[in-house]
Amino acid sequence: MLRGLAVDAAGAADAVEAPAGAPPGPAGALPGPAEAPVGAPSCRAEEATLAALLRCCVREVAGPRGLVWPAPPYLLLRVAGTLLRARACGGAALRFEGRPERLESGTWRPLTSDDLVVLVETELRGHNREFAGQVAASRRAVAAILAARATQEPPADPWLASEQALVYGHPFHPSPKARGGGDWLRYAPEAHAEFPVRLLGVREDVLDEGGDPGALDAMGKAPDGYRVLPAHPWQLDLLRPAFGPELIDLGPGPAVTPTSSVRTVYAPDAGVCLKFSLDVRITNCVRKNAWYELAGAVELTRRLAPLFDLTAARHPGTRWLPEPGYRSAGLGVRLREGLGVIVRRSPWAVCSPGVTPVLAAALALDAPVTDPLAWWRAYVTVVAPPVLELYFTHGVVLEPHLQNVLVGLDSVGTPVQAVFRDLEGAKLVAGRHDLSGVPPEVAGALTYDAGRGWARVVYCLLVNHLTEIAATVAGTDDELLRELWRIARDVLARQADELGRPLPLSDLLAGAPLPAKANLGVRWARAADRAAGYVPIANPLA
Structure with a gap:
């Protein structure tokens, strides 16, 4: 878990005192990925950009240094010596409410994404002349997408509409919508192209x-x-x-x-x-x-x-x-x-007749829930056990992150099927498959060692996927979030029993920290995605 931040099974933090003289937080809300910001496209783009970069700072910059701590109703962190605060909910998904602020000369002032870029550059040091431009390009892209969506109709096909719903992109990426290559908007799914x-x-x-x-x-x-x-x-x-x-x-x-x-x-x-x-x-x-x-x-x-x-x-x-x-x-x-x-x-x-496929990432924005506990149990049951079965029984590594899984909903919106896709991310556990006769370059690209494969499964399934869905289902209800993770633990524990309690899964159920992909780190290093490392975060199954 993040040093300096004590988190319970739902991600709710133990109380500490706020800094002396801290004024009450501002009115209004800065939404996470589950709720679209309100206002002009440029303002909404700024809010979303700031939220994504702030999440990266909590997870990758301040957290590993022990510089994140709770002061209810705020989460405090320090970046490059500057104290920041924001109201947060959703456990590890970090859904922010209200405008994040920075402490300046004893006064809390609104934080901007440009302010935070400067703090990140100061904290990380080194040289990356591309970073600020990538964050700014992503912000401009979000504004352009929002403006385009205002004049276009979404597809009538509910599956395609869900594919085109991801306006703000990866919630833990510093520049999720930065794209090069000229006239990109005419080909953008988010713009209903x-x-x-x-x-x-x-x-x-x-x-x-x-x-x-x-x-x-x-x-x-x-x-x-x-x-x-x-x-x-x-x-x-x-x-x-x-x-x-x-x-x-x-x-x-x-x-x-x-x-x-x-x-x-x-x-x-x-x-x-x-x-x-x-x-x-x-x-x-x-x-x-x-x-x-x-x-x-x-x-x-x-x-x-x-x-x-x-x-x-x-x-x-x-x-x-x-x-x-x-x-x-x-x-x-x-x-x-x-x-x-x-x-x-x-x-x-x-998908079976009467079942509608919907992108999991779209459900992380808006889940059609009337009975949250029953819906969540059905969701975890169709998504998680097959992933674990394939890994432990068959030596197959899936990447079940939010954009690689479609969830089949029945006529009343209950999850009844899970559709896994994109074989580029799927791998075979080395040593468990006979790849003789496969060209060496192809065989090398098809395999992971067991440890790397397990880390990828856990990150994609729990950190990227279930954490975000749970936060959307629970909203601001911390007790409901804790109950959702108790249900998830029950589903995974039953699967562990069926698999003979393999040690990695037993460790996970016992509360071993979860590996969270370091997207800020890999962008700062200007490295290939395969070079991305992980940072440990608290395990809500504990």
């Missing part, structure tokens, strides 16, 4: 494909001797490929709708999702399909199919989205990766 793909023709002798990408052939017609290759128009603008006899431009294709990851779209005419390469940094990563990831998606689909069948036999609400094939142009690594597209099954194709 829809656009036609571009169709390319790849001459068959230079075609690079694996598995079964046949769904792509339904998207258009290519001349004899060529195969259809859909391309993201934004990526084509970035790549500017040379067209000629081997690669031809067939013009606009069917309309598609971008999902939450930006680069993955839903193609309703083909009935599939398409995961494109996109040479743009979104949160921590440049979103390009490396050549070994193209092949790895097909390999994992083949290997995971029987394991998901076994898991679904024990947990009937379990679903997943296979990635049966990919297609690209074998014209050098740059175009092979840059034009590579992975075919992914649609969630509507795997």
Whole structure:
């Protein structure tokens, strides 16, 4: 847990005295990700940017240094020697209420995101000339998204509407909406974008494909001797490929709708999702399909199919989205990766009749709850046990974070199914699978050692996912939040018993600290996302 901050099972902190002379907090509220700020787009963007960066400071800057402590109704922290305070609820999810403030010459004054950027830069030292610009770019992007949403209608499809609901992005990232690459707004899911793909023709002798990408052939017609290759128009603008006899431009294709990851779209005419390469940094990563990831998606689909069948036999609400094939142009690594597209099954194709898939991240904004305890028990039951079953029984690491899980709701809004997706993040535990015959580069990208895999499972499932859903269900009711975590512990303990009480899961239930991904740290270091470390936070299951 964070040193200097005593937290109980729901994240409520033990009381200490507020600084002498501290005035009462201001009226109004600074919402967390569960509630949209009210006001002009620029003001709402500033509030959201400040909240996200302040969460990062609590988790990664002040917390590990023992410089976070409670002074009800406030949470206090010190960054670069400056005392800050904010009203907080939601346990580890850190939902802020009211305007955060800084103590200046004995007086509490409103804190701005620019103020906090300066404090972070002073605290972390070193040199990162990009950091302030990334935070500012993210703030401008949120304002642009809010303005665009005011003039657009969301999709009628409830699943797609949920995919396009994530206006503010990752709640624990310093620049969750910073994007490069020109006219990005026309392709932004949060702005309710829809656009036609571009169709390319790849001459068959230079075609690079694996598995079964046949769904792509339904998207258009290519001349004899060529195969259809859909391309993201934004990526084509970035790549500017040379067209000629081997690669031809067939013009606009069917309309598609971008999902939450930006680069993955839903193609309703083909009935599939398409995961494109996109040479743009979104949160921590440049979103390009490396050549070994193209092949790895097909390999994992083949290997995971029987394991998901076994898991679904024990947990009937379990679903997943296979990635049966990919297609690209074998014209050098740059175009092979840059034009590579992975075919992914649609969630509507795997959910049972009468079940509506909804993105978990959208439920973290607004959960349709009438009976919070029953709803939460159903939610944890469909989401968590399959993840643990796959890890401990089958040696499979899923990344069940909020954007990788769709929750199937029945006609009254009760969670009855969980759909897991995105095989780029799924891995096999090293030593538990025979990868002989798989190219070394592909095999290396498919595996994690057991410790790294477990940390990823715990972070994605508990810290990124269940913590946020619980905070939304509980709102400001601390006792309800504690009861939600008692229910979660009961569900996980039953699964632990069925699995024979494996030691890592027993440690988790005993209160071992949770690993929280250090997004601020990896952005400050300008490192690849795979280099991101973890910081320990309090375990609400304890």
